Amino acid sequence: MSKRKKVIIIGGGISGLAAAFRLSELSRYAHTPVEIVLVEAKPRLGGVIESRTQNGFLLEGGPDSFISEKPAACELAKRLGISGDILGTNEKFRRSFIYKKGKLVPVPEGFYLIAPSQIKTFLATPLLDWSTKLRMGCELFISRRDSSADESVASFVRRRFGETTLREIAQPMIGGIYTADPEYLSLATTMPQFHELERRYGSVIKGLLARKALRARNSSAEASGPRYSLFLSFQEGMETLIRNLSARLVKVKIMLSSPVTRIQYRNVWEVGLESGTSLNADAVGIALPAYQTGRLLLPVSSGLAQDLSSIPYESVATINLAYPRSDIPHRLDGFGFVVPAYTGRKIVACSFSSVKFAGRAPADMVLLRAFVGGALHREVYESDDETMLKIVRDELRHYLGIEKAPRFSSIRRYPHAMPQYRVGHLDLVRSIQSKATAFPGLYLAGNAFRGIGVPDCVKQAESAAEAMFEYLKGNTAKPVRQTALPEIQR
Numbered sequence: 001m002s003k004r005k006k007v008i009i010i011g012g013g014i015s016g017l018a019a020a021f022r023l024s025e026l027s028r029y030a031h032t033p034v035e036i037v038l039v040e041a042k043p044r045l046g047g048v049i050e051s052r053t054q055n056g057f058l059l060e061g062g063p064d065s066f067i068s069e070k071p072a073a074c075e076l077a078k079r080l081g082i083s084g085d086i087l088g089t090n091e092k093f094r095r096s097f098i099y100k101k102g103k104l105v106p107v108p109e110g111f112y113l114i115a116p117s118q119i120k121t122f123l124a125t126p127l128l129d130w131s132t133k134l135r136m137g138c139e140l141f142i143s144r145r146d147s148s149a150d151e152s153v154a155s156f157v158r159r160r161f162g163e164t165t166l167r168e169i170a171q172p173m174i175g176g177i178y179t180a181d182p183e184y185l186s187l188a189t190t191m192p193q194f195h196e197l198e199r200r201y202g203s204v205i206k207g208l209l210a211r212k213a214l215r216a217r218n219s220s221a222e223a224s225g226p227r228y229s230l231f232l233s234f235q236e237g238m239e240t241l242i243r244n245l246s247a248r249l250v251k252v253k254i255m256l257s258s259p260v261t262r263i264q265y266r267n268v269w270e271v272g273l274e275s276g277t278s279l280n281a282d283a284v285g286i287a288l289p290a291y292q293t294g295r296l297l298l299p300v301s302s303g304l305a306q307d308l309s310s311i312p313y314e315s316v317a318t319i320n321l322a323y324p325r326s327d328i329p330h331r332l333d334g335f336g337f338v339v340p341a342y343t344g345r346k347i348v349a350c351s352f353s354s355v356k357f358a359g360r361a362p363a364d365m366v367l368l369r370a371f372v373g374g375a376l377h378r379e380v381y382e383s384d385d386e387t388m389l390k391i392v393r394d395e396l397r398h399y400l401g402i403e404k405a406p407r408f409s410s411i412r413r414y415p416h417a418m419p420q421y422r423v424g425h426l427d428l429v430r431s432i433q434s435k436a437t438a439f440p441g442l443y444l445a446g447n448a449f450r451g452i453g454v455p456d457c458v459k460q461a462e463s464a465a466e467a468m469f470e471y472l473k474g475n476t477a478k479p480v481r482q483t484a485l486p487e488i489q490r
Ligand SMILES: Cc1cc2nc3c(=O)[nH]c(=O)nc-3n(C[C@H](O)[C@H](O)[C@H](O)COP(=O)(O)OP(=O)(O)OC[C@H]3O[C@@H](n4cnc5c(N)ncnc54)[C@H](O)[C@@H]3O)c2cc1C
Pocket: 010, 011, 012, 013, 014, 015, 016, 039, 040, 041, 042, 045, 046, 047, 048, 049, 061, 062, 063, 064, 065, 066, 067, 258, 259, 260, 261, 287, 288, 289, 292, 316, 317, 318, 414, 417, 418, 445, 446, 447, 452, 453, 454, 455, 457
């Protein structure tokens, strides 16, 4: 690079921070200084990731965990030198429940979102009646679909496993993660592994069994690597990731309480802040919800703005509730439960937070966290705090028999925070990407595109940063992903 290049990253959630960190790593290791400014609207970093302590409880507002199956967050933690702070779930109670006919019924061991990978536990479970088990078993003989076009999660599950599996299992398990209506949710974006199992093995169940056998054969090789539980957090909560990222961004200028109100491109990027300040850069990385990015990019490209703004979002809220253990009659012998929408009940899910992760509540106390809102429960999100708390307490009385009021509760609302990946979403993302490439130095990240989870956001942000770095070096060829950066010692 001839002169020192300037970059502006907009958005200080996990996506913006991970992009800024990756860029600063690359610039350090390549001895190529880049001037990075990160601009965040709020007075704090982290976006929807917020952990706080109250009376000895550790409350998560947004995400309470990330999955180890997608390695980007673990790899980032390793590079930050905080692998030792990663916390696995409680070994003793690695299961969750689905609400059915007035009871919380355990999800059978080996059940993978929509399909069993263990025949014995599947046959024994009271979660499904015999006609549903028979219908699910028929999946082995249903021929594969002859099209690679995207379809909805509902259509896929209905086709392969039948209506009851969709209503009673897939909708609460998958719909809960995406707070989406499975009738519209894109299979190709959210669960491509199921489409792949159908394509490769002709049956999801056959594919899951084959993969399980393969894993068993390779288990000695796997045993040498780190063994994490599926869900992970940090001892001091998810915000550990944010704190450590911001602490490492020593050379990045971080501007808090600085909403971006305007972006223009005139061979250089010009970013206007609400304060009236204007910043210039060679490249700009935008890590905002898609509708915000769309609004800001309207003066740059109406087509790109239109595509971005067409991604719908839903609002969700979490309600943390603290109880003495003795006030809860239920055994709490799991991580929590999900509630199918067909039941007409009002919450999406509830985590037994202090059972799932150690250190979330003082001894003899319990922390629960209810999840409300999303595409199928908008009216609950729209209620005021008092009504929402009453709804949640009524619901918890029904599932867990809790009569007493919590010692305290805390409601966090996330308006328009959950992008809805509709059928055909990947085509829309490709269209967005191709339109964005017309503008040199423009890079997009965030949860709107190819995955909503924290590891997805990290991966997409790092890829955007790598592409940006190549661009700044004057090389627009696809970058080779470098994964061998050494861990930073604390
Ligand atoms: C309640 C909830 C629970 C979740 N649970 C999980 C979970 O358990 N596991 C998991 O993996 N994922 C979970 N997710 C998803 C995951 O947390 C998010 O997808 C991810 O954190 C989004 O990060 P982000 O940086 O892309 O966006 P955000 O966190 O939304 O950050 C965007 C940032 O941009 C800032 N901003 C907005 N407009 C402007 C502007 N004009 N100028 C400057 N800055 C601006 C915002 O203030 C914000 O800080 C959950 C999400 C929610 C809401």
